[in-house]
Amino acid sequence: MNDQDYMKLAIDLAKATIGQTSPNPAVGAVVVNHGEIVGMGAHLKAGEAHAEVQALRMAGERAIGATIYVTLEPCSHFGKTPPCADLIIEKELKRVVVASNDPNPLVSGQGLERIRQAGIQVETGVLKEQADQLNKFFYHYMKKKLPFVTLKTASSIDGKTATVTGESQWITGEESRQDVHQLRHQHDSILVGVNTVITDNPSLTTRLPHGGKNPIRIILDTHLRTPEESQVIKDQAAPTWIMTGSQIDQEKKRRLIKQDQVTIYELPVDKIKIKDVLHLLGEKLVTSLLVEGGATIHESFIKEACFDELIMYFAPKIIGGEKAPSIFGGIGISKLSQAIHMNIESIERMGQDFKVTARPERR
Numbered sequence: 632m633n634d635q636d637y638m639k640l641a642i643d644l645a646k647a648t649i650g651q652t653s654p655n656p657a658v659g660a661v662v663v664n665h666g667e668i669v670g671m672g673a674h675l676k677a678g679e680a681h682a683e684v685q686a687l688r689m690a691g692e693r694a695i696g697a698t699i700y701v702t703l704e705p706c707s708h709f710g711k712t713p714p715c716a717d718l719i720i721e722k723e724l725k726r727v728v729v730a731s732n733d734p735n736p737l738v739s740g741q742g743l744e745r746i747r748q749a750g751i752q753v754e755t756g757v758l759k760e761q762a763d764q765l766n767k768f769f770y771h772y773m774k775k776k777l778p779f780v781t782l783k784t785a786s787s788i789d790g791k792t793a794t795v796t797g798e799s800q801w802i803t804g805e806e807s808r809q810d811v812h813q814l815r816h817q818h819d820s821i822l823v824g825v826n827t828v829i830t831d832n833p834s835l836t837t838r839l840p841h842g843g844k845n846p847i848r849i850i851l852d853t854h855l856r857t858p859e860e861s862q863v864i865k866d867q868a869a870p871t872w873i874m875t876g877s878q879i880d881q882e883k884k885r886r887l888i889k890q891d892q893v894t895i896y897e898l899p900v901d902k903i904k905i906k907d908v909l910h911l912l913g914e915k916l917v918t919s920l921l922v923e924g925g926a927t928i929h930e931s932f933i934k935e936a937c938f939d940e941l942i943m944y945f946a947p948k949i950i951g952g953e954k955a956p957s958i959f960g961g962i963g964i965s966k967l968s969q970a971i972h973m974n975i976e977s978i979e980r981m982g983q984d985f986k987v988t989a990r991p992e993r994r
């Protein structure tokens with residue numbers, strides 16, 4: 632095993648915790664002494680022990696003179712837990728190998744500096760790209776204090792999200808739908824428009840074989856049209872935040888907020904702008920948002936250039952019909968020069984379907 636092998640193990644440990652550490656990054660650590668793994672660990676939940684603390688606890692006395700591989704540079708500040716840099720110095724490690732730098736202004740570079748000052752060897756950038764990919768939400772949020780926005784669409788190969796009569800379940804297959812639940816688990820929040828609530832009455836919960844974390848459910852609903860009997864109101868399965876304009880029925884609002892998981896945010900506007908919703912979510916420490924639609928919602932996110940990744944699931948079916956709903960609604964563009972240029976990051980088979988992951992060129 633060499634440095635890259637041990638760092639790969641630390642990355643795999645971090646990868647397994649994606650979705651449960653927010654608003655903290657997913658971090659993994661492995662402690663090695665004379666070619667033997669003497670400790671390993673991952674950060675499991677914000678506010679709890681950091682990955683280095685877990686791994687060094689397991690190593691005990693064998694941490695002395697050891698090397699620690701950690702996917703993110705050790706923290707140097709007192710957040711909810713003491714600084715890992717001090718612990719590494721206290722435990723008399725010989726060498727620290729790091730993959731990613733920490734963009735958190737409270738940390739970046741200071742932890743490593745303190746470790747070097749203590750005479751411990753430091754190496755950075757080992758498998759950096761792989762480790763950075765783990766925490767794209769965290770990096771984005773640290774830089775912009777806004778959630779990383781993933782648009783998710785599911786359609787027939789001709790881009791239809793339902794038949795002309797509105798039938799839509801199900802277009803994509805089991806594997807795709809499971810993949811979507813993995814996305815729900817990984818994102819802090821999920822957003823749909825009130826029309827999707829009215830037509831599909833979705834639960835927007837995460838149903839993976841092993842359970843999974845339910846995202847906060849965000850409903851864009853300018854005039855507070857969400858039916859009071861909807862699952863997102865009644866099932867108490869996850870917080871539901873309804874974003875409305877200022878002209879709403881206060882009586883209905885009072886009835887809805889009686890459900891303790893329901894919160895209504897009245898934005899002082901007639902028409903909700905996506906940017907206002909994202910700022911509000913950023914203030915509430917929401918670091919990632921999965922937008923499930925429908926067509927008008929998706930169109931408003933692309934029109935306002937408020938998304939960071941687009942994930943599209945296509946089923947090998949043709950639905951047709953000019954009146955059948957397409958992936959993006961709204962009025963669209965008139966000139967090709969106004970088209971949004973995307974970088975296709977990957978195209979994967981997903982059972983009978985295929986999944987396209989793309990990013991807008993400007994980011």
Ligand SMILES: Nc1c(/N=C/[C@H](O)[C@H](O)[C@H](O)COP(=O)(O)O)[nH]c(=O)[nH]c1=O
Pocket residue numbers: 784785799800801802803807808811823827831832833834835836923924944
């Ligand atoms: N119709 C399809 C989808 N439909 C997605 C819509 O958002 C739908 O309202 C919700 O998924 C409702 O489900 P839940 O109760 O929240 O689990 N999404 C998919 O990936 N494939 C499809 O075929």
Ligand SMILES: Nc1c(N[C@@H]2O[C@H](COP(=O)(O)O)[C@@H](O)[C@H]2O)[nH]c(=O)[nH]c1=O
Pocket residue numbers: 654655656657658659673674677678679680681682683703704705706709710711712713715733735738
């Ligand atoms: N999760 C993680 C780190 N996370 C860093 O620490 C910050 C959170 O600190 P706290 O509030 O004390 O949990 C977080 O924003 C990020 O900069 N650092 C590490 O050394 N190892 C870890 O496992």
Ligand SMILES: [Zn+2]
Pocket residue numbers: 681682683705706707713714715716
């Ligand atoms: Zn730490």
